[in-house]
Structure formats: C-alpha cells, structure tokens
Amino acid sequence: MLRRLFRWLGYAGYLLCCILAFCLYPLVRHLPPYKGLWLFAERGNDAQDNAFHLFQFVRKTAPYLSAAYLIDRKSPDFVRVARLGRTIQPGSFSHYLAFVCADVKISTHIMGYSPNPYLFTKLKFDRMLPGKKVFLQHGILYNSISSLSAERIHVDLFVCSVPKEYHELLTLYHHPKRVVQPLGLCRYDRLFQAHSEKRQILVMPTWRLFLRNCSNRTFQDSGYFQSFHCLLCHRKLHALLEQYDYELVFQLHPEMQHFTPCFTNSHPRIHIPTAPPDTQSLLMESKLLITDYSSVFFDFSYLKKPLIYFQFDSEDFFSAQYRPGYFEFEKDGFGPVCRKVDEVLNALQTYLAGNMQLPSLYKKRVDTFFPPPRTDHCAQTFSAIQDLLSDSGK
The missing domain is CATH 3.40.50.12580 (CDP-glycerol glycerophosphotransferase, C-terminal domain)
Structure with missing residues (x-):
C-alpha cells in the first residue's frame, strides 16, 4: 500500500512540473536554451545507442544547431557526451522545459525523452506535445509488440531497418507510410x-x-x-x-x-x-x-x-x-x-x-x-528530420 502511495505521489509530482512547464511554454520557447532545440535521449543514464550516434553526427556536421542530450551526471558515459555539447540532467526543471519546448524530440525508446516514459506514454502525451517526435528504435523490431502500434503511440518519424520490419509496421502496426522510413539504425555506421x-x-x-x-x-x-x-x-x-x-x-x-x-x-x-x-x-x-x-x-x-x-x-x-x-x-x-x-x-x-x-x-x-551494408545511416536520418521540420515550416 505504501509503495503504491509513493508511486502515485511521484506521478503527481511529474504532472505538476509538466503543467508548470506547459504554462511557461509561450514565454520560454523563444529563449536561447530552448529555441529551435533538438532533444536527444536514450534511457537517461547511458549514451551508447542510436540517439548518441545521431547526436554525435549532428554536433560534428551541424554545430550551428541547438542540440542537447538527456543524461545523468553520474552516468559513466556523461563525460563523453559533455565533450560533444550540451547536456540536460533528467528530472531537472530544465528537462521539463526542454520536453515541452523542443522542436524535435529524438529517442531510442518511446517517450525516452520524457521525465517518466511509462506515465507519459500511458497518458498519450505524445499526441498533445508540441514539436516533432522521432523514434529511432533500440534495435530491429522482430517480436509482436502491440504497445508500438499507431493506436497506442504517435510519432512523426518511425525509423526501421529491413524490408520485413517495414512491411509489418505498415500492415500490422498501421503506421502511415509517410511516418515509417527504412533509414537503418544510426549505430550501424560505426560497425564498419x-x-x-x-x-x-x-x-x-x-x-x-x-x-x-x-x-x-x-x-x-x-x-x-x-x-x-x-x-x-x-x-x-x-x-x-x-x-x-x-x-x-x-x-x-x-x-x-x-x-x-x-x-x-x-x-x-x-x-x-x-x-x-x-x-x-x-x-x-x-x-x-x-x-x-x-x-x-x-x-x-x-x-x-x-x-x-x-x-x-x-x-x-x-x-x-x-x-x-x-x-x-x-x-x-x-x-x-x-x-x-x-x-x-x-x-x-x-x-x-x-x-x-x-x-x-x-x-x-x-x-x-539485410539490405546491402552502408555507412550513412546517421546522414539519412538527419536529412529525414530536416525534411520533417521543412514540411512544418520550422
């Protein structure tokens, strides 16, 4: 009973902070730390997956962009990320403001850029949240996971890698063709x-x-x-x-x-x-x-x-x-x-x-x-995100 009570109190805290961030959104979104922001995330305590590889690519090829990576200061990967650019501490109020204000929210996990992925996915915050949502995936999807269907989540770009996976996302998961793109996993660039x-x-x-x-x-x-x-x-x-x-x-x-x-x-x-x-x-x-x-x-x-x-x-x-x-x-x-x-x-x-x-x-x-090996997964994903922003007038 106590555990359940503390969990619900925690959820209430997340929502109160998020409501405050939404109230401040009209004032904050034009300030330098949040204007035109690209927010990258994995689990919040690591930087080894597709979001990190794309963040690294963006910092090297487009340093003019406002980009930030969500990672705990205690993470063993923190220093590696901080050398590349701006970091945001998960759970900080800066995190809530970035969550609400970012033009692009990019993650390897659904709502991984949110203060609590489980809560904010359950509440379908992805449907009311400003900005473009990009799901890079943690790996190639091969199991049947109903929680990733279009009825359960809303994303603007759903990255996949192989023909069979692409076909499943269109036919069984019912994501629109404009959303699903076979760009491949960003981390694959390093493999070769x-x-x-x-x-x-x-x-x-x-x-x-x-x-x-x-x-x-x-x-x-x-x-x-x-x-x-x-x-x-x-x-x-x-x-x-x-x-x-x-x-x-x-x-x-x-x-x-x-x-x-x-x-x-x-x-x-x-x-x-x-x-x-x-x-x-x-x-x-x-x-x-x-x-x-x-x-x-x-x-x-x-x-x-x-x-x-x-x-x-x-x-x-x-x-x-x-x-x-x-x-x-x-x-x-x-x-x-x-x-x-x-x-x-x-x-x-x-x-x-x-x-x-x-x-x-x-x-x-x-x-x-597999399609033939390539080393431009990050470049193609970056271009696809730019196209998303161009279509929305950003």
Whole structure:
C-alpha cells in the first residue's frame, strides 16, 4: 500500500512540473536554451545507442544547431557526451522545459525523452506535445509488440531497418507510410569502421520482465540464472577456451545488470564486467555471440559473424514478455537454436573447430534479410528530420 502511495505521489509530482512547464511554454520557447532545440535521449543514464550516434553526427556536421542530450551526471558515459555539447540532467526543471519546448524530440525508446516514459506514454502525451517526435528504435523490431502500434503511440518519424520490419509496421502496426522510413539504425555506421577482433566469445542475453525487480535469492532460483550459471561453470566450456586459446565475456542486459554480482567468475578465461562496457565495442571485437532473444544478434549478423541462440525458456518468454513476430528463429535465424547447455557447447565446438566461419546456410539468410551494408545511416536520418521540420515550416 505504501509503495503504491509513493508511486502515485511521484506521478503527481511529474504532472505538476509538466503543467508548470506547459504554462511557461509561450514565454520560454523563444529563449536561447530552448529555441529551435533538438532533444536527444536514450534511457537517461547511458549514451551508447542510436540517439548518441545521431547526436554525435549532428554536433560534428551541424554545430550551428541547438542540440542537447538527456543524461545523468553520474552516468559513466556523461563525460563523453559533455565533450560533444550540451547536456540536460533528467528530472531537472530544465528537462521539463526542454520536453515541452523542443522542436524535435529524438529517442531510442518511446517517450525516452520524457521525465517518466511509462506515465507519459500511458497518458498519450505524445499526441498533445508540441514539436516533432522521432523514434529511432533500440534495435530491429522482430517480436509482436502491440504497445508500438499507431493506436497506442504517435510519432512523426518511425525509423526501421529491413524490408520485413517495414512491411509489418505498415500492415500490422498501421503506421502511415509517410511516418515509417527504412533509414537503418544510426549505430550501424560505426560497425564498419576499422577495428580489430580478439579471440573472444561474447555471451549477451536479454532481460526478463518477471525477474527485473525480484530479490537476488529469487533471481538465483530462476531458470534464467541457473541456465547461464551452468553454461559459465561447465568444464567443457573451460576446456574449449583453453584448447582454442579464447576468452569469454559475459554481459547482462542493462535492465538486469544489478544481478551481475550473483554470477562468479568460474575460470580465469571468463570475464564478467562489473561496470557496463561499450556494448558496440564488445560486438565488434568478438568472434562469436551467444544470446537468447536479444536484438543485438542483428548487429552481430550484419557483420556476418557466427552466433548461437540459447533459448532454454522460449515458451515462457513468448507468453510472458513478447509475442512472436515475423522472425522465426528455426526458419530465419542466423545460427543454431539450442535449448540445453550441452547443445550450446556442441555448437560452439563446431564453430571453434571450423575457425569461426559462418556456414553458407546462415550467410544466405543474412544476405536475404539485410539490405546491402552502408555507412550513412546517421546522414539519412538527419536529412529525414530536416525534411520533417521543412514540411512544418520550422
């Protein structure tokens, strides 16, 4: 009861601040900090995704624009963003004013630029908020997520990446054709920059809604923990790492990183970072990815590198968290689908023995699924936003 009371008091505080910002809007929107503002956001505590890459591009190619990035001063990414330009502290009154006044609001998550994405999405603030709303997406949409339908959200630009995704957004999500644009993910520009690979395997599972806020004890009793703990502690994995001279990095999803201390390093070749590293660097430098359902497998496959799906709980995942979409792992996936730890290790052994080559079956699927690689995703997205503003007379 107390928890619910505090939550509702918090919501009331968000709304009061927002109402005050709306009242000040006619006076503030012409002041230099807010006039013509482009507001960029991810989760408010990070800068590694598409919004950061677009912000970086805008600051370098169009420094004359008024642009600000929403990020907590305590974030490990804060200094990197501050070097590029203006930052805004989430939850500050400057945030509320920017939220209301910005000509363009850009985020990797729906209403990620708002003081509380859940509340302001529920209240459909996107329909009454001035300015253009740009949804860059966090990854390629492949599950069926009804909360992203045109009936639930309103955006002026919905960025997608591949033909199947584009078709789904038009036909099943019912977004207008003028809104959905296959511009690709901004972070993909960096994937093809010069980089070196390590003899490294990356294990990167996605989050679980039903575990996100549980206790450490409940988490350690879950099939999620038990499955990955068993994999990391398996003697065959240790033997393969030693035999083929590989290291392994285990990285939890940001929504699950507070559970990192539950996992212990079981071998000197296995690394479990306590601080969130640069995810894209991990993907670029690793030779093979083991994941469950995380959309980072698209980034990895775009580079035509091998991966293994470890889907020990697919029935629960696709009933409790997401509904299956157009992408079928068995038919469309870019690597073997494994249900048990032994299957994962057998698949890993095959890849290691084959010098980490991508089999022709999966290479063909990658070539069919993705458009030809490019490095102008940021440039095309920037142009699309400029066109939006031109159409509205900005």
